[in-house]
Amino acid sequence: MMNFSPELRSQLLTPQLIWFSLGHYYQITYQEAINIKIDPWWIGVKVSMKHELLDMPEQCFSTVISYQKLAYAIANFFGLNASNCGIISRSGNLATVRGTQGNYHCTTGSAGYTCTCKLYRCMNNRLVKNGESPQLLKALKRTELYETHNGQPQIRCHHLLILK
């Protein structure tokens, strides 16, 4: 079992994201994915569910998603969500971004990347600062969600993606 707090799980190990990672490979519908069991392991995230489409319903569908695959799925998912966001105002390093659940204040550039949304705060506090799931953070470093700025690690939520 990995060190994933309930808060980080609720943001990055959601049925929606798992479905986004592998639904098209296994022809899982989103409705089916809601019942998926998600266990973060050292080597990856184990997901399992009873696959109703199988001849033997008691047979469990089970696979392990690597952290790299999950990181790419997270980045793609944020990219999709970013397309539903809009920049309300931008001045220097400060911006206000409209998301689906409200407006958020962001900083960019020399001020570093920050956002007032819950997703950003959770990822920055737990993944970057507290070192929960170092495997996932390492994998996210290969995506556009991560960069270092003045030697400081920066993580991006979907609001910050559109300010890139």
Ligand SMILES: [Zn+2]
């Ligand atoms: Zn945000």
